[in-house]
Amino acid sequence: MTSLSFELTIGILKIFSFVVPVLVSVALLVYLERKVLGAVQLRKGPNVVGPFGILQSFADVLKLLTKENLLPSSSNKFLFIFAPMLTLILSLIAWAVIPISSTYVIANLNIGILYLFAVSSFGVYGVIIAGWASNSKYPFLGALRSAAQMISYEVSIGFVIITVLICVGSLNLIDIVESQKNMWFAIPLLPMFVIFIISALAETNRLPFDLPEDEATLVAGFFTEYSSISFGLFFLAEYANMILMSSLTVILFLGGWYPPIDIFPLNAIPGIFWFVIKVFLILFVFLWVRATFPRYRYDQLMRLGWKIFLPFTLIWVVITSAFLFYFGLLPN
């Protein structure tokens, strides 16, 4: 009995060791986003709260917590409150299978990548339930857009993952990283890497694909009716999802916790450091894209997903598997 409670305690501590850093880095990511946007647009960004304005997002969270939570009178109350919780829960439970070093992971599933794919495809429920339960026009339109968009880009994400899996021969995330010890998949599978990053932008509803929350046409999209902490949960979930998709990119294409070159001063540094640096770089690309590109029109978004990415990734799966088969490189 003692060993069971001991394991339970260790398990809970492990979960906290993932969830707390994720939530803190969400706050820092929001700060980073505002600083990067400020720098790109030749402004200063937040610089008043705390040293260099670093406490700005914590102040914002506190402000959100103290505000009144409004419930629209014609909404479906239960689903209206449930939707932001679901979104945040889904963006946090995915961290259960993310390995940040060859030994440190909460659950080492042998179908880890499928679990991640499933959880990220559930993410659309939070958005669509929020839009429907608000019983209001703009959120509803936002929900419809988001449902169509996320389904479309999941298809290309699925094919990209299949290409990587063909090269690895395992669905386990640790195996996927360990097979990149000598060569990161970003180099041989460069087109897939680019498509994955673009699809990740669409999957997390980030600019230039943030049509579900397009403020120019839909006020705020699916969370128009949300206020206070329920808005805050959506906000947290969006940024947690960004960090999650960046970690997934790092695991699939950038060799997880491995250093760029396996030589002495680099491989002496602990793996978690490399992992965080790579996630940070991908996140910077997310913010950079946001500052650079204008928003897509909806038909352009659909065209890109179905008429360009889907055929391209499909053909690339065939090419990759034919190449590996012909040269006898298929993993057994």
Place this chain on the structure above:
Amino acid sequence: MFLVGSFFLFAAFLITTCIFVIFSKNPVNSVLFLVLAFLNSTFLFILIGAEFVGIILAIVYIGAVAILFLFVVMMLDIQITTLMFNIKRYIPLALLFAGIILAEIIYLTVFKTSKENLDTFIRTKNNTEQIGDVLYTEYFIDFQLSGIVLLLAMIGAIVLTHVYRPTIKRQNIESQNSTTAEDRVKLVKIKSGEGIKDD
């Protein structure tokens, strides 16, 4: 003990959610309960050690099919009373399908599998590898045929619903992208007192 307990827990949840799917007044709630039912069957698959089948069920049915259901049902403007009235019409058909599925389950569980067989099947190998071993070798024809059936259903649905409307204005992306400034803007020098000549 733990496994048996969780089996009964998830099975009970599954049946409860299925009942709610049928008797919910609001069709959107029905679809959401359907999602819960899919989730519980995923757990049941994982409990018997078929984690690949379970997760694929979750990805395909919860991640795609149910979202499209929800997408369509949300946009329908349904009068709830007429819906409840119509439900009695489908009972004979529903009973027929339920009977067929029950017969299949009884046939498979009683006559086709033995328990020892099932246990060795699960324990020997990781079930993703097991499926990979037989899917494209032993069951190649069946797999391709089911793919063709699905493709036919998709094409059929598109043919039935797609109406070609020549009056709709479409955008030609290639022509838009290949446009240059010269095609759209013309600089004209105007002499004072003459205005622009139309050409």
